[in-house]
Each structure stands twice: as C-alpha cells, then as structure tokens.
Amino acid sequence: MIRIEALVVGLGIAGINMCRALEEAGIAYHVIDPCADSGSSFIAGGIYNPIVIKRKVKSWRVDELFPKLVETYTAIDAQLGIRSLYHEVPIIKPIFSDDELHEWRTAADSGTLAPYITPSDITAPDPHLADGALAQVNIRHSGFVDLRALITAYRQYLIGSGRLTVGSIGPERAEAEQVAADHGVHSMHTIWCTGTDVRHHPHFGWVPLRPTKGQMLTVVAQDDLPQAIYNKEFYLLPGNGRTHRLGATYEWHDLYSGPTQAATDELIGRVTRTMRHPVTAIDAQTAVRPNVADRRPLLGSYGYGTGQHLFNGMGSKGVMLAPYFAHQLVRHIWHAEPLDPEVDMMRFGKRMYGRNE
Numbered sequence: 001m002i003r004i005e006a007l008v009v010g011l012g013i014a015g016i017n018m019c020r021a022l023e024e025a026g027i028a029y030h031v032i033d034p035c036a037d038s039g040s041s042f043i044a045g046g047i048y049n050p051i052v053i054k055r056k057v058k059s060w061r062v063d064e065l066f067p068k069l070v071e072t073y074t075a076i077d078a079q080l081g082i083r084s085l086y087h088e089v090p091i092i093k094p095i096f097s098d099d100e101l102h103e104w105r106t107a108a109d110s111g112t113l114a115p116y117i118t119p120s121d122i123t124a125p126d127p128h129l130a131d132g133a134l135a136q137v138n139i140r141h142s143g144f145v146d147l148r149a150l151i152t153a154y155r156q157y158l159i160g161s162g163r164l165t166v167g168s169i170g171p172e173r174a175e176a177e178q179v180a181a182d183h184g185v186h187s188m189h190t191i192w193c194t195g196t197d198v199r200h201h202p203h204f205g206w207v208p209l210r211p212t213k214g215q216m217l218t219v220v221a222q223d224d225l226p227q228a229i230y231n232k233e234f235y236l237l238p239g240n241g242r243t244h245r246l247g248a249t250y251e252w253h254d255l256y257s258g259p260t261q262a263a264t265d266e267l268i269g270r271v272t273r274t275m276r277h278p279v280t281a282i283d284a285q286t287a288v289r290p291n292v293a294d295r296r297p298l299l300g301s302y303g304y305g306t307g308q309h310l311f312n313g314m315g316s317k318g319v320m321l322a323p324y325f326a327h328q329l330v331r332h333i334w335h336a337e338p339l340d341p342e343v344d345m346m347r348f349g350k351r352m353y354g355r356n357e
C-alpha cells in the first residue's frame with residue numbers, strides 16, 4: 001500500500017496544476033487518469049489572453065493570475081526538460097471599421113488596458129491581413145501553452161516516478177478509502193479534477209456546469225505567417241512551418257457528436273474574411289469545455305472532514321486560471337485558508353440541497 005496524502009483524479013490542465021501545487025507544498029500525491037489523447041485540455045489551443053476583446057477590458061483578475069501562470073509553466077518546463085510555454089507571443093486583433101478603431105484608441109488612451117495594450121500598440125495592419133484592414137491591435141504579454149506537449153511529458157514524468165495509475169474511477173465508488181484501496185493507495189484526500197465528467201459524481205454532480213463543445217482545426221496556410229496569434233472570432237496559432245491550429249467554435253447542443261463540416265466551414269470562412277490568403281483544413285477535433293454560468297472556477301470540499309474536494313470549472317481559460325487557484329485550494333485543504341467567495345462552489349450551495357437558484 002502506497003501512503004500518500006492526496007489522490008488527484010484527472011490529469012488535464014486542472015490536474016497537472018494541482019500536482020504542481022501539491023509538489024510545491026511538499027504534499028505526497030498519486031494520480032489516476034485514463035491517459036486518452038482526447039478531452040478538453042488535450043484539444044485546446046492553450047492560449048492565454050489578458051484582454052476580453054469584445055468588451056475591451058482586462059480579463060478577470062489578470063494582474064494576479066499572470067505572474068503565477070508564467071512562474072508555474074516555466075518551472076514545469078524546467079523540471080521536465082521540455083518547452084510547452086510560448087510566452088510573449090502577441091495576439092493580433094485586426095480592425096476593419098472606423099468605429100472599432102476609435103473604440104480601441106479610446107480604451108488604450110485611458111490607460112486601463114496597460115501594460116497589455118498602450119496607445120503605441122495600435123499599428124498599421126500587417127501584409128497578411130485582407131484588404132480593408134485599417135489597423136491592428138497588438139496585445140502584449142500574451143502567449144500559449146502547447147498542452148499536448150505538456151500533458152504527454154507530465155504523464156511520462158508521473159509514470160517514471162510511480163505516481164500515475166492509468167485508469168478511470170467509476171462515479172459510484174467515490175469514497176476516498178474505497179478508491180484508494182482499489183488502486184493500492186492509502187490517501188487522506190481526493191481532489192477531483194475530472195472536467196465535464198463531474199456531472200456523474202455523487203457529491204459534486206450538482207455543480208452548475210454549462211458545458212460547451214468546441215471544434216479545433218489543423219490547417220495549412222499559403223504563406224509564412226509571423227510568430228503571432230491572429231484573433232478575430234477565431235484564433236490562428238503559430239505553427240510548425242505552414243501547419244497551424246485554428247479554433248474554436250462554441251456550441252451548446254450535440255456536445256458529444258464529434259467534428260462537423262458546418263463548424264469547419266464556419267472557422268475557415270472567418271479566416272477567409274480576415275486574412276489575405278485562405279487556409280485549408282486537414283484535420284478537425286472536438287472536446288467539451290467545463291464552463292460555468294458565472295464564468296468562474298469551482299473549488300470546494302464536500303461536507304466536513306470527508307476528504308473529498310473539487311477543482312473544476314476552468315471554462316475557456318484553464319491555462320490562465322488553474323495555476324493560481326490550484327494553490328488556493330491546497331492552502332484551503334491543508335491550512336484551512338478561506339476560499340475566495342467568487343470561486344467557492346458553495347456560491348451555488350442551494351443547488352446541493354435540490355433548491356435551484
């Protein structure tokens with residue numbers, strides 16, 4: 001029997017960041033995950049963007065979240081000997097109308113978007129944008145995490161140190177002792193990082209997820225694009241040569257029906273309207289995001305002293321949210337620090353007792 005303090009169920013972005021936070025706190029852990037090359041974290045573009053582009057405001061808590069993001073993925077890369085973090089890759093937001101240009105200039109001049117956008121970050125359009133582009137906003141301190149590289153390397157790291165059991169835990173067996181015994185592990189705490197699968201969980205199935213399906217494409221471009229992320233109702237990631245990743249759609253129906261031609265056409269159409277040269281799709285994949293109605297993470301513990309904890313609700317921003325809030329949940333469990341009320345799952349507590357808010 002392996003004696004550990006925490007069992008982490010699920011090794012997506014949430015699970016990896018939980019492992020990192022536990023390791024930094026000196027807490028011994030073991031992980032259970034089926035290691036499928038699918039799922040939200042494996043498919044995601046991995047972008048982190050400090051600006052809510054539609055509203056021209058800073059992203060929620062970005063000034064607190066970004067330092068932890070950069071510190072965490074830099075440290076993981078150094079530990080594993082990989083490169084997954086691509087920091088300081090600008091996001092280029094093309095502008096095609098005078099009104100929009102005026103709004104961006106006003107927002108930049110106000111100083112509220114600094115240090116991510118200042119007036120000098122609104123420049124002439126680059127030659128890869130379609131005719132009609134008037135300008136572009138260059139968002140700074142943004143980037144992306146190559147999540148496939150990160151997840152693959154983290155699995156190997158855990159397997160190498162005997163801390164990963166490849167498998168799945170059935171929802172009807174959620175009690176920590178039983179889970180632990182079945183996997184030869186004695187654990188005080190179980191931290192559930194299972195993304196949208198939480199809906200089957202007997203203790204946490206009540207949390208109000210609003211899952212959204214997203215489709216990502218692998219595309220080939222006709223010309224060499226710069227090391228930048230283009231964003232206009234799509235994002236086109238820097239690629240390997242002329243092969244790029246293009247995302248992503250948002251759908252609330254037929255969540256598990258896989259890729260569709262309609263979604264591919266929609267994404268390609270958006271690029272065609274924005275970029276000088278079209279791109280060609282060569283592959284499509286879908287996954288389901290664990291979104292929450294109020295767009296905040298879901299952290300918490302089931303009852304008092306049960307040792308059952310939830311780390312979920314990363315929505316569309318797992319890369320940015322998970323590093324900071326994994327540490328917060330660890331401090332909550334082991335040092336009884338209160339959770340931030342905005343992320344505490346008990347903000348939806350009435351649902352737990354069957355009374356919907």
Ligand SMILES: Cc1cc2nc3c(=O)[nH]c(=O)nc-3n(C[C@H](O)[C@H](O)[C@H](O)COP(=O)(O)OP(=O)(O)OC[C@H]3O[C@@H](n4cnc5c(N)ncnc54)[C@H](O)[C@@H]3O)c2cc1C
Binds near residue numbers: 033
């Ligand atoms: C198309 C698309 C594009 C996206 N782009 C971005 C982006 O650019 N930037 C960004 O920050 N976010 C993006 N997201 C959102 C991001 O993917 C999510 O925020 C994130 O993946 C959630 O991570 P998670 O670890 O909570 O869940 P998941 O990634 O779903 O991981 C859950 C893990 O738990 C495992 N598991 C589930 N049930 C069990 C069980 N019973 N026993 C054992 N293991 C179990 C699963 O196999 C999986 O490995 C995107 C999502 C999609 C779908």
